[in-house]
Amino acid sequence: MALAVAGAIDDRSALVVEAATGVGKTFAYLVPMLLSGARALLSTATKNLQDQLFLRDLPRLRSALQVPVTVALLKGRASYLCLHRLSIARHDDAGADRWTARTLAKIETWSTRTASGDLAELEGLDERSSVIPLVTSTRENCLGSDCPSFRDCHVMKARREAMASDIVVVNHHLFFADMQLRDSGVAELLPSVDVAVFDEAHQLAEAGVQFLGTTLGSSQLLDFSRDLLGIGLQQARGLADWQGVAGRLEQAARELRIGGVGTQREIRAATKLRWSDRGERADFVAALGEVAAAAKAAAEALDLVADASPDFARLVERARRLAELAARFATPARAGHVRWIDVTPQNVRLVESPLDIRDALREQMAGSPKAWVFTSATLGDDERLRWFCEPAGLDDAPTLRLGSPFDYAGHARLYVPRAFPKPSEPAHPGAVARLAARCARALGGRTFVLTTTLRSLAVIGDQLRDLFEEEGDAIRVLVQGQTPKRQLMQQFLSDPCSVLVGSQSFWEGVDVPGDALQCVLIDKLPFPPPNDPLVEARVERLENEGRNPFADYFVAEAAVSLKQGAGRLIRSETDRGLLVVCDPRVATMSYGRRLQRALPPMTVLTEEREALAWLETLTKPQSAWSTID
Template sequence: MSDDLPIGEPMAHTASGALDDEDWAARFADLARSPSSEAGLPLAEAVEQAFALDGPLAKADPHYVAREGQLQLAAAVAQALETRGSLVAEAGTGVGKTFAYLIPLLLSGRRALVSTATKSLQDQLFLRDLPRLREALNVPVTLALLKGRGSYLCLHRMALARETVSLADRFALRALARIEQWSQATASGDLAELDGLDERSPVIPLVTSTRDNCLGTECPRYRECHVMKARRDAMGADLVVVNHHLFFADMALRDSGVAELLPTVDAAVFDEAHQLVDVGTQFLGRALGTAQLIDLARDMLGLGQQQARGVVDWQALASRCDRAARELRLAAGGSMREVYASIKLRWNERAAAADFCAALEAVAAACDAAVDGLSVVSETSPDFVRLQARAQQAAQVARHFAEPPTPEHVRWIDLSAQQARLVEAPLDIREMLTEQRQAAPRAWVFTSATLGDDDGLRWFTGATGLEDAHKLRVGSPFDYAAHARLWIPPRFPKPNESRHPEEVGRLAARCAQALGGRTFVLTTTLRAMQTIAQSLRDELSWAGGAIEVLVQGQQPKRSLIQQFLARPASVLVGSQSFWEGIDVPGDALQCVLIDKLPFPPPNDPLVEARVKRIENQGGNAFSECFVADAAISLKQGAGRLIRSETDHGLLVVCDPRMAQMNYGRRLRSALPPMTQAASEEEALDWLRALALHHDA
């Protein structure tokens, strides 16, 4: 089938040929026990009947609404399953893409893997969506949830943590006590079960394992290992839910269970697929972090003094590794002594510096010394064997970074106040995905609300090698023209002007006052976020302070969202992590401001390398990279506004370039078809009208 032809025509929802409840159960149960071609019921027909107005979904949910776009996407997924083909599908907000791919999977009888963007989305699929659908369809499908090692309690590491947590650290001791108490009752060992445990807690690395420190079959608690239990469950299940980070980490390290699982599945589905390239390049390269080296030093000192005190000078070995790590951090930063936010440095800015080269060699030498010291006691405990392997690997990676990079990869330094990470990554995931797709015939489905701004979805397919896949774009069913307004201030400071962030804050304050809060401000940088938030506070203080300003970083993300929902008279100011994955339906959120067009930073080493490749191939880097990336990010940010058929709201893009520049037309067309306000007063009147309904 040609890529430019629609895959699966919309099917009418009629009552003709309706089945009674017993027939539904019998036919779907038969279908689930074997692939549809063997069950006698074509998968396309089963999918159409599942979505029918008299079908099992409608019977299970009295509020069920048939959506043409959802059925069109489900039909395309069914076709990919039947033909073991590849599908790239963009589905707008409200289409119901989750059910559109889950129902064909459940009805197909095929073994499948579903990958999501985050662990919270994993939990939503596994704990809510899949059980509901399995019950509604009455299919005997076994489900499993598989996360990375860092999500599961390691019983052996927890026992060691009792010896390493300082008695002076009351918060760490309290968190460890909670974990130990919970460990007595948990069946899964998934730390997500622990309410209130901050995912940034320093105790978590102490009670979880990594590929480096896991003892495998030599662990004294191996029979009770939660990671191994999760992997066994995954290998025995019909449908397994993973996440993108785990998928790519395992493809790179052959460690986390997916490499063993993938060859056994007939279908792989990637939801929120727009994140695949960034996640994939992160894991398919190499990295050396100073925090990783400091952890090695800490573990070596703790274990050595606990199990082999006096045999080796553990203090000297650990101090040498720790000192080498800290010197590498200083050398990586060069003249930048004070770093308040994570930044990326070009590799060639530091690679040739004498102190940087010396620091890399010092790391390799310190790790070599650790290997020699650990060899003395390696036969006494498997923990020492793993420590020795970690030190050996760190020495190898340090020497790798001392050599020049290959043309197919790009290197940079991630620098923060706490650590430096040396990173080497491929420019995209084409090679890896092509290799996996050619390895065995199976269905591959990639879906998201944002995969490009053209019918060929080239932004996504070009970076993934999926130009040959079938492509489908399904628009949102929401009435954006009636329910949403777009305002682009034409006479506004340009983003490069110093007063731009302050003016964004003032405009946000006017919007929040007209609406009574219920506003998000999405920023492209952390620096602008702080300036905008302060300007917003200053403006609102003149109005009596009735509207609260919440800012990213004050509390964990989940707590901020809960506080925003609990108090409607609020404005939440957030940067990158709030542009997507936030679902606030109803009138709790009715205004979203975006400070400026989200072009990728031109001095980002990965962006620079991609631009160079596009130009070397004769392409237009500004159009193919910068505008294309901005269109995707803009669609994601705008997607926070309208989340249901009854939502209303205003989107404000505080960047006059969107109205004035030639590429602005392309960016405006990438957004949902909102009605454009002609003036600020018209935009504020729209918000005042919405505010009248809050107390109605």
């Protein structure tokens, strides 16, 4: 892999590499990149890998190879304290509750000693905190060089450091957000680098689709209303009816949400609704009209005081942009794009998105010549890695597939129960819970149950608890959503006598090496939801191209997701474990063979008694393993 990356750097060409767990792909691209002396941009999907590269891997290799390179970490605006926004929040006459006031005071104290302004330095500040939007800037509300705190701006300081560094570490979201908005500094940075590396590239397409689209949400309206009211009362009290203007915006946000979901619908989890189901209804069109009218009224009120301060000039621009977005969503979607409505218990968001990232990525790659390296442990289930390459527009790029050096045949087993309820049958979740309980008892815990839906997550979690209580088992059941993910993982690692039941966020990016995790059960094949608007649009395009959506899309997606879930099991050379896929279709349907081939080469078991016997061997001391084999 290192030689292939070095060749791509020399030739300024593209390269796609699937490197399975244990290959050491991070060093395999970092070493040739550092030795080449090339200026580089590294993009990752997760903050964990971003921090690992910046804080651990790059410093270690820089020292070992004795190369004098400078490295910078660049995050999005929402990661950095905005001193001007902090000042506004501190003096907001609208008032704040006690918790918000206490958090703001803590941030203000920290602001006097931080050099980077990176909010990740603040212990105890949840990244989902409602205070963060109060003390960070967005592209819409940033005053740029007109800001009174511009000289000390942490965002600008981070960008200056990035522009002056040899290697810059960013994330996929930042890369695509900047491609669309030219707002994070990546647009200025990209033409100046010789190498662009995308690790965790399997998440690149979805990050791109998310950020290359256009959105209008009720939370956008409420944020704008809050800023308008706070700044209006602080800097121009009595010059306009700020309460009335803000109130109309808030009412428009409520009507947009009601128009998007309907008054009778109770939303308990994130849901995607088809645009055709709601977007063309009279009440929804009327709600969009009121959003446009409320935004225009705000712009007119702000125009009267626009010259009073840069804050008002920026608010005018935001108001006009909101009116433009409302008008845009009242007209048909652009060709090659799909629309839907994202709904959560607190927010409704209208989305218009491209079906994939191929056009956007090709445009970037057609610019100044450089090496483009894309790598991940999971990029497809064939030699050409079509699952990744097609939607990324990399059909002609050289590909390299590297299997894991781990001894899967000796250390791992795969069990697919044939005599098992089908996933569509009501008895299926209960059967999964009972099988998981038997496996966990054989190990004394040390088990993951990965589900494809939140509904199955809750049912299986509850039934597992009941089963252990009935039998008097001292096995703890940890269920996603009951505590934050990091805390849940800490509980699992600190108590081996545990079963963790998790959905999508636990299928990847979770690393539990050693004997803390020795059994992974997957409830059913992770096919994409057929009623998802984006999935429907992709299926329609494949049908129009005369292709088979089931084979070319659904099975391909399931193969990659299954591979990711299975990847939680064996994380080091000495790990041993059992993978159970509780879906008889893997063993009975013709496409099941393709799905099995996508998995690591584990030894296949056909009977439950064999699976439980294997788990019992894992509880014995390691010195006994060679005898067992």
